[in-house]
Amino acid sequence: xxxxxxxxxxxxxxxxxxxxxxxxxxxxxxxxxxxxxxxxxxxxxxxxxxxxxxxxxxxxxxxxxxxxxxxxxxxxxxxxxxxxxxxxxxxxxx
Numbered sequence: 001x002x003x004x005x006x007x008x009x010x011x012x013x014x015x016x017x018x019x020x021x022x023x024x025x026x027x028x029x030x031x032x033x034x035x036x037x038x039x040x041x042x043x044x045x046x047x048x049x050x051x052x053x054x055x056x057x058x059x060x061x062x063x064x065x066x067x068x069x070x071x072x073x074x075x076x077x078x079x080x081x082x083x084x085x086x087x088x089x090x091x092x093x094x
Contacts, residue, residue: 039069
C-alpha cells in the first residue's frame with residue numbers, strides 16, 4: 001500500500017535516527033548503545049561515557065529489569081503449579 005511503512009523501512013529509519021543521535025552525543029564524548037535483554041527480549045537503551053565506558057543512563061532502569069524478570073519467574077512457576085494440579089483431582093478435563 002502507498003505510504004505504508006514496512007518493518008524493514010521502519011528499522012532503517014530507526015538506524016538513521018540512532019546514527020544522528022550518536023553524532024550529537026559523540027561531540028560530548030557520549031554514545032547511545034542499544035542491547036536486547038536476553039531473558040525478556042526487550043530493548044535496553046544506554047547512554048555511555050566513551051572515555052570511561054560508564055553507563056550514565058539506562059532505560060528501562062536495571063531495577064525495573066530485575067523486577068520484570070522476578071515477576072516473569074513467579075508467573076511461570078504459578079503456571080507450572082496449576083498444570084501439576086490439573087490432573088490431581090480429575091482424570092479428564094471437561
